[in-house]
Amino acid sequence: MQTFTGGCHCGKVRYEVKADLSKGVMACNCSMCSRMGWLLIFVPRESFTLLSGENALTDYQFNKKQIHHVFCSTCGIRSFAHGKGPGGTETVAINVRCVDGLDPSSLAVKQVDGKSL
Numbered sequence: 001m002q003t004f005t006g007g008c009h010c011g012k013v014r015y016e017v018k019a020d021l022s023k024g025v026m027a028c029n030c031s032m033c034s035r036m037g038w039l040l041i042f043v044p045r046e047s048f049t050l051l052s053g054e055n056a057l058t059d060y061q062f063n064k065k066q067i068h069h070v071f072c073s074t075c076g077i078r079s080f081a082h083g084k085g086p087g088g089t090e091t092v093a094i095n096v097r098c099v100d101g102l103d104p105s106s107l108a109v110k111q112v113d114g115k116s117l
Contacts, residue, residue, distance in 0.1 A: 006099040008072035013053030024108030045090035
């Protein structure tokens with residue numbers, strides 16, 4: 001388990017997250033993820049701390065409205081999302097492309113068929 005920092009392009013939204021990237025990340029083909037080019041890792045809510053930018057976040061929800069697809073209202077970058085995971089636990093989805101100093105090409109990527117869910 002490592003601690004990472006990340007955030008949006010303009011720097012208003014900043015976070016810290018404790019995550020294990022050794023198992024790789026997920027690339028989903030659902031309508032949202034495929035359009036955004038996200039590479040995701042999911043962590044329990046308690047492993048995530050929003051350091052700044054809460055007032056800069058805009059929330060977008062669709063379909064079942066279980067996930068808050070937040071983005072910076074200044075630069076538009078979606079560095080994370082949050083909602084309830086399987087079993088109702090609070091979960092945060094981290095877009096690893098927004099993690100400081102991380103080279104996404106160094107990570108194993110698992111393809112997930114979210115389009116069919």
